[in-house]
Amino acid sequence: MSHNSNAYLQGIVLDEETYCSFGELCRLCGASAEQIHEMVAEGIISPEGRTPAEWRFTLVSLHRVQTVVRLHQDLHINLPGCALVLELLDELDSLRSLLARS
Amino acid sequence: MEYKDYYQILGIARDASPDAIKQAYRKLARKFHPDVNKEKDAEARFKDIGEAYEVLKDPEKRTAYDRFGANWQAGEQFRPPPDWDAGSYEFRGSTAGAQGFSDFFEALFGQARAQSARQEFRMQGEDQQAAISISLEDAYRGARQTLTLNRPEMDEQGHVSMRPQQLNLVIPKGIMAGQRIRLEGQGLPGHGGAAPGDLYLEIHFIPHPLFKAEKRTIHLQLPITPWEAALGASLTVPTLDGKVQLKIPPNSQSGSKLRLRGKGLSTEKTQGDQIVTLQVVLPEAHTEEQRALYRGMAEKMAFNPRTDLGV
Numbered sequence: 001m002s003h004n005s006n007a008y009l010q011g012i013v014l015d016e017e018t019y020c021s022f023g024e025l026c027r028l029c030g031a032s033a034e035q036i037h038e039m040v041a042e043g044i045i046s047p048e049g050r051t052p053a054e055w056r057f058t059l060v061s062l063h064r065v066q067t068v069v070r071l072h073q074d075l076h077i078n079l080p081g082c083a084l085v086l087e088l089l090d091e092l093d094s095l096r097s098l099l100a101r102s
Numbered sequence: 103m104e105y106k107d108y109y110q111i112l113g114i115a116r117d118a119s120p121d122a123i124k125q126a127y128r129k130l131a132r133k134f135h136p137d138v139n140k141e142k143d144a145e146a147r148f149k150d151i152g153e154a155y156e157v158l159k160d161p162e163k164r165t166a167y168d169r170f171g172a173n174w175q176a177g178e179q180f181r182p183p184p185d186w187d188a189g190s191y192e193f194r195g196s197t198a199g200a201q202g203f204s205d206f207f208e209a210l211f212g213q214a215r216a217q218s219a220r221q222e223f224r225m226q227g228e229d230q231q232a233a234i235s236i237s238l239e240d241a242y243r244g245a246r247q248t249l250t251l252n253r254p255e256m257d258e259q260g261h262v263s264m265r266p267q268q269l270n271l272v273i274p275k276g277i278m279a280g281q282r283i284r285l286e287g288q289g290l291p292g293h294g295g296a297a298p299g300d301l302y303l304e305i306h307f308i309p310h311p312l313f314k315a316e317k318r319t320i321h322l323q324l325p326i327t328p329w330e331a332a333l334g335a336s337l338t339v340p341t342l343d344g345k346v347q348l349k350i351p352p353n354s355q356s357g358s359k360l361r362l363r364g365k366g367l368s369t370e371k372t373q374g375d376q377i378v379t380l381q382v383v384l385p386e387a388h389t390e391e392q393r394a395l396y397r398g399m400a401e402k403m404a405f406n407p408r409t410d411l412g413v
Contacts, residue, residue: 008246008270011283011303017371028284030226063282063302066229067137074148075132089138093280096140101314101321 014059022047022055029065036065042079044068044086103205105180108154108167116168120159127155136231145231153203163211180206227292227299235306236273238313238320241367242342244275271303276369278317279307312340318367318374325383326350341365341376348378356382 012018026033037052039045045064047055067089068082077085109116112126131152132138136145157163232251240247253267271283282302289299307315314321324339334352338345343365350360358380366374387393 008272009285009288010272010274011285011301013274013277014282014284014302015369017369059284062284070137071135074135075128085138097279097316101316 012059014062016058016060018059019048019056020059020062022052022057025057025061025065028062029069031065031069035069038079039065039068042083044079044083103180103209105170106150106153106204106206108157111150111154112158118158120161123155123158127151127159131155142233149203153207156203157207157211167210224294224296225292226296227290229299229302230289231302231304233304233306234271235308236277237308238310238315239342240273241277241305241307241315242275242320245273247271247273274369276318276367276372276374277305278367279305279315281305313342313376315367318372320366320374320376322376322378323381324348324378325381326354328382328384331355331380331382339378350380354380354382356380 020028022033022036025031026036029036036045040047040055045057045061047057047061049055064086067086068079071077071082071085072079109118112118112123112130114122114126118126131148134141134144134147134151136148139148141147157167230253234249234251236245236247239245247270249269249271250266251269252264253269255263255265255267257263269288271285274283277283282304285301285303287298288301291298312322320342322340324337326335326337330337330350331354332352334354335350337348337350339348339362341362346362346365348360348362360378360380362376362378364373365376368374385392387396
């Protein structure tokens with residue numbers, strides 16, 4: 001076993017409170033501007049702001065975009081299909097946490 | 103290295119038709135996709151399935167693989183025969199990505215691909231996902247933790263293998279279950295001098311004996327006596343911040359909820375609360391004197407809890 005380093009790594013939390021711009025989202029996800037546009041049009045991610053230049057995305061969007069990219073690559077699911085999968089996964093998550101609390 | 107039974111991995115017979123192979127692959131890929139399947143071994147299963155399909159969908163590779171015959175058992179120690187010519191199999195593009203296929207696969211088919219990929223492409227390293235379990239106390243306060251994760255390491259030949267590695271991590275205060283922490287550049291190494299990928303850590307909570315978390319809210323069931331519920335009381339209650347005093351108003355019922363502000367998972371921007379749910383517990387009447395107390399209540403308190411039932 002090797003030690004990476006002694007420094008404590010401070011990551012960023014992908015939460016609803018922190019925002020990124022359109023360009024930052026593309027860079028962070030490794031997705032193209034076109035892909036992001038399509039996902040916004042499909043309602044998979046919902047930025048604040050009217051024009052792409054004003055768009056602000058919560059960092060939770062980052063995970064949604066990456067999941068869609070993987071589902072598309074690995075299982076050849078189209079965009080509406082990915083949107084449906086994400087919604088069902090959200091529902092599954094909330095049901096699971098309800099189960100865990102009861 | 104261990105022999106891999108690709109037919110067993112896809113759950114098909116050795117004489118399965120190309121269509122049957124494809125169907126089995128697609129079905130299993132959907133089932134074990136790590137974004138969909140939350141089981142711990144889903145990612146490993148998904149990789150195995152992809153690797154099995156990569157070999158069996160290709161008639162040339164399948165024939166080569168079949169040359170080993172059906173006598174090998176999965177997991178058995180395996181060495182390719184000396185006359186094996188790995189270089190004749192050109193391999194490009196894959197569903198498994200840079201994290202790659204097993205040593206078994208690489209010994210049979212992978213060498214040519216690994217070399218050409220390094221010479222021709224500059225490609226950013228892949229992102230890596232992992233789940234970590236932390237205590238509610240650490241989430242409440244924030245913490246520094248040393249984790250042991252299987253992490254990629256590249257040797258001098260450029261071969262990437264997974265090894266347990268220690269990682270020091272700051273757990274931010276107020277993090278919630280299901281949230282992800284992104285650590286830039288801590289994923290898999292890049293190819294041809296390109297940047298490494300990122301590491302994403304999904305937060306899970308270790309089950310707590312007293313508290314349950316729902317997003318930022320911490321729930322506690324508080325057992326109280328009938329007289330505390332009826333007369334009101336000031337009780338000592340555990341929180342993630344230590345013990346606090348909680349006032350129970352007179353005539354509280356079982357199931358009533360009381361809020362302790364700020365005792366949930368709070369960040370600088372958002373406050374989380376603790377919700378205390380009262381649970382009235384009745385003492386059993388074992389002596390004549392104890393039974394007399396209940397009889398006295400029955401006589402002096404006109405009370406029918408079943409009026410809503412119409413009886």
